[in-house]
Amino acid sequence: DTAVSQTPKYLVTQMGNDKSIKCEQNLGHDTMYWYKQDSKKFLKIMFSYNNKELIINETVPNRFSPKSPDKAHLNLHINSLELGDSAVYFCASSLVGTGEAFFGQGTRLTVV
Amino acid sequence: GESVGLHLPTLSVQEGDNSIINCAYSNSASDYFIWYKQESGKGPQFIIDIRSNMDKRQGQRVTVLLNKTVKHLSLQIAATQPGDSAVYFCAENMGGSQGNLIFGKGTKLSVKP
Numbered sequence: 001d002t003a004v005s006q007t008p009k010y011l012v013t014q015m016g017n018d019k020s021i022k023c024e025q026n027l028g029h030d031t032m033y034w035y036k037q038d039s040k041k042f043l044k045i046m047f048s049y050n051n052k053e054l055i056i057n058e059t060v061p062n063r064f065s066p067k068s069p070d071k072a073h074l075n076l077h078i079n080s081l082e083l084g085d086s087a088v089y090f091c092a093s094s095l096v097g098t099g100e101a102f103f104g105q106g107t108r109l110t111v112v
Numbered sequence: 113g114e115s116v117g118l119h120l121p122t123l124s125v126q127e128g129d130n131s132i133i134n135c136a137y138s139n140s141a142s143d144y145f146i147w148y149k150q151e152s153g154k155g156p157q158f159i160i161d162i163r164s165n166m167d168k169r170q171g172q173r174v175t176v177l178l179n180k181t182v183k184h185l186s187l188q189i190a191a192t193q194p195g196d197s198a199v200y201f202c203a204e205n206m207g208g209s210q211g212n213l214i215f216g217k218g219t220k221l222s223v224k225p
Contacts, residue, residue, distance in 0.1 A: 004155075033212070041199055043156070043215040055212065090155050099144040099205035101213055103155030 003027050006091050006104040013081055014112055021076045021107045023091030032074035033092040033101060034066060043090070049074055050096060081111045124222045131189040133219045135202035138183060144205035146213065147176060147187045151198045159187070159200075189221075197223045 004025045013019050025032065034046040047066045048055045054066065063079045078085060088108050092101040125131045137145070143164040148156035160171045162178050162185075169176050175188040185202050199220050203213040 035215075041150075041218045043201065043218075045212050045214070048212050092155075099146060099213065100158050100161060103148075103157070105153075105155050 002104075004091055004093055004102050004104040006089075006107050008107060009105060010108050010110075012110045012112060015081055015083060017081050018077070018079045019081060019109070020078070021089055021091075021109070023074050023076070023104060024072055025091075025093040025102070026072065027093055027102060029093035029095050029102070030071065031094050031096050032068070033094075034074065034076050035090040035092060035103075037088040037090060037106070039087070046076075046089075047074075078109075081109075083111050085109060086111045121217065122220045122222070124224060125192050127192060127194060127223050127225050129192055131187075131192045131196070131221060131223075133187045133189075133200050133202075133221065135185040135187075135216050136183060137185060137202070137204050137216075139204060139206065139214075140180070140183065142204040142206060145176070145178060145185050146203045146205070147174075147185075148201045148203060148215075149196075149198045150201065150218070156201060192221075192223050194223045194225060197221055 007022045031050040033048045035043050036046050037043045046057050046060045065077045066074055068074045088106045090106045091104040094101040146161040147159040149159050150156045160174050160176050162169045162176045167178050173190045177186045199218045201215050201218045203215045
């Protein structure tokens, strides 16, 4: 009965690989997000997306791309992984016009 | 740089005492603020929010105060319990159609039994 679910919870991969993290929400929200949390716990938005508009944080490398097959899903694809991509990635969702975002449990990505 | 920051990175309190976590923001156009709690290994969890047309809002054991004059936000937790131990983030909503949240750096609250 999880509201926002991400898979996998842990992901260990080698540099240069391409990987994806999946996110699904069953809240009926129309906007989804990806956040990155670094080792110092700092949370920074990467993308926000609804069916009309994708907003990309300009600091995010173009190796990262969100893909939304439908309103309830926003997957994160990462190409050519680098050591600095190691972090915890959180998916979130909200209703447009409201500020409260509901977060998933996070995916800890480790690039070796 | 980020527009939302916290005065104290760590806070240690005795069980039963009140806790106050502070936050400064720099964007006077922000109209909505949220406090999140993040326990170890979990995602941020909504605690309480406040709109810019208010200066105080109370929840269960928590109160958020907003001082727009000095761009300051605080979270007060009454009768702090061990289960309150977590990292607390303030976040501001920059507005717009997507409602993106800008998070502060976080304060780690430790509750001593």
